[in-house]
Amino acid sequence: MNFRVTDCDKGSAARCGILSTGHGEIETPIFMPVGTQGTVKGINQRDLADDVHAQIILGNTYHLFLRPGLDILRGAGGLHRFIGWKLPILTDSGGFQVFSLSDIRKLKEEGAEFRSHIDGAKHFFTPERVVDIQRIIGADIMMAFDECTPYPADYPYAKTSMERTLRWMDRGLKRFSNTDPVYDYEQVFFPIVQGSIYPELRRQSAERMAEAGCPGNAIGGLAVGEPVTQMYEMIHLVNSILPEDKPRYLMGVGTPVNILESIALGVDMFDCVMPTRNGRNGSIFTRNGQINIKNEKWKADYSPIEEGGASFVDEMFSKAYLRHLIISKEILGAQISSLHNVAFYLWLVREARSKIKEGTFAGWKKEMVEKLSKKV
RNA sequence: UCCUCAGUAGCUCAGUUGGUCAGAGCACCUGACUGUUAAUCAGGGGGUCCUAGGUUCAAGUCCUAGCUGGGGAG
Numbered sequence: 001m002n003f004r005v006t007d008c009d010k011g012s013a014a015r016c017g018i019l020s021t022g023h024g025e026i027e028t029p030i031f032m033p034v035g036t037q038g039t040v041k042g043i044n045q046r047d048l049a050d051d052v053h054a055q056i057i058l059g060n061t062y063h064l065f066l067r068p069g070l071d072i073l074r075g076a077g078g079l080h081r082f083i084g085w086k087l088p089i090l091t092d093s094g095g096f097q098v099f100s101l102s103d104i105r106k107l108k109e110e111g112a113e114f115r116s117h118i119d120g121a122k123h124f125f126t127p128e129r130v131v132d133i134q135r136i137i138g139a140d141i142m143m144a145f146d147e148c149t150p151y152p153a154d155y156p157y158a159k160t161s162m163e164r165t166l167r168w169m170d171r172g173l174k175r176f177s178n179t180d181p182v183y184d185y186e187q188v189f190f191p192i193v194q195g196s197i198y199p200e201l202r203r204q205s206a207e208r209m210a211e212a213g214c215p216g217n218a219i220g221g222l223a224v225g226e227p228v229t230q231m232y233e234m235i236h237l238v239n240s241i242l243p244e245d246k247p248r249y250l251m252g253v254g255t256p257v258n259i260l261e262s263i264a265l266g267v268d269m270f271d272c273v274m275p276t277r278n279g280r281n282g283s284i285f286t287r288n289g290q291i292n293i294k295n296e297k298w299k300a301d302y303s304p305i306e307e308g309g310a311s312f313v314d315e316m317f318s319k320a321y322l323r324h325l326i327i328s329k330e331i332l333g334a335q336i337s338s339l340h341n342v343a344f345y346l347w348l349v350r351e352a353r354s355k356i357k358e359g360t361f362a363g364w365k366k367e368m369v370e371k372l373s374k375k376v
Numbered sequence: 377u378c379c380u381c382a383g384u385a386g387c388u389c390a391g392u393u394g395g396u397c398a399g400a401g402c403a404c405c406u407g408a409c410u411g412u413u414a415a416u417c418a419g420g421g422g423g424u425c426c427u428a429g430g431u432u433c434a435a436g437u438c439c440u441a442g443c444u445g446g447g448g449a450g
Contacts (some may be wrong), residue, residue, distance in 0.1 A: 034412065036411095099412095100411090170404090252410055273411085277415095329415065
């Protein structure tokens, strides 16, 4: 895998780059829609590629391992073929599930034991096994197994957690180096910086990642409840340590404003469930702010969802119609709002790239942040 | 005409032997949602308990009459 920074913003750490993978090139900064179970919920693969212009999507190791399972994925020839997606895929390792499914897992030095939320069966995930699984899934970019440290975490816990994640990173990287892709394209391995909100821990973690020399690095454990200013401080600190010539991936973030601010801090890759999940629940992101389409005020608003919006649905359907669909719990409502929101996110990063290239990013970002912060 | 059952929130209904009995679900309104156990979750407004009398310290709860609706008999 190769990463090439093509343009740098003068007023901030924002930059544009091209990341080439086994399934083609990705322009950064990029937003990666989340497709946990081999589907970006509510959006089919053709719309995802042709309308949304997604360049890469996510899958999840834990969820795909449980269902459909490795035999089915291997039999299909990997996740790309299984789901009919020709562009790159990044898989999260299950590290987030260590956090989000804390009730049904036991954390040990060796790894994490999960009780399947589907049938209760026990499964032991180790840093090595998670690499093996991601080999079989066939992710272009596979993530190290980590613990997404919960918030708040006191210093001793955050330190223990961060250090274990470092040891897991070493083990995962070793397994990665000693194994080959299952299919006929390159796979790469990204480690994940942890350390909660403690600068000292973040620094240590980031330094070790930098040393490891992987083709890309991720920042995890943020946007889990801490104040946003602290999140930005951590990103700023970590990005000052992570190598400039490698892509930086901020995991699980975030709101459109979070994304713009983080691009300004030098982040290149993002993923978040927000556009799909919030979309299903009636939140519509637009250039002029966030809309709760369930609100009564849209009941008879026959204007387009978003004039000049990024998706074909924006001018094809009205707010009143979308409200009707969402309130009636019609499947199409979830589909339209997901498509709109994800297209909006991709539009946002596309605009950011072009502003960085033009050298007008700072002013544009300021203006956008103001607009995007509003509730309409 | 008689018998019988029912009448409690916008809707469908819970409310034990009269004493936190003014409740639920849905609907409506509003809010959350950040590497997806979420087409989810939380909160809010809203009722002269059909009407009028009566019994009782106390009545959606018991009694009488009426009104409305369902079922049945003639």
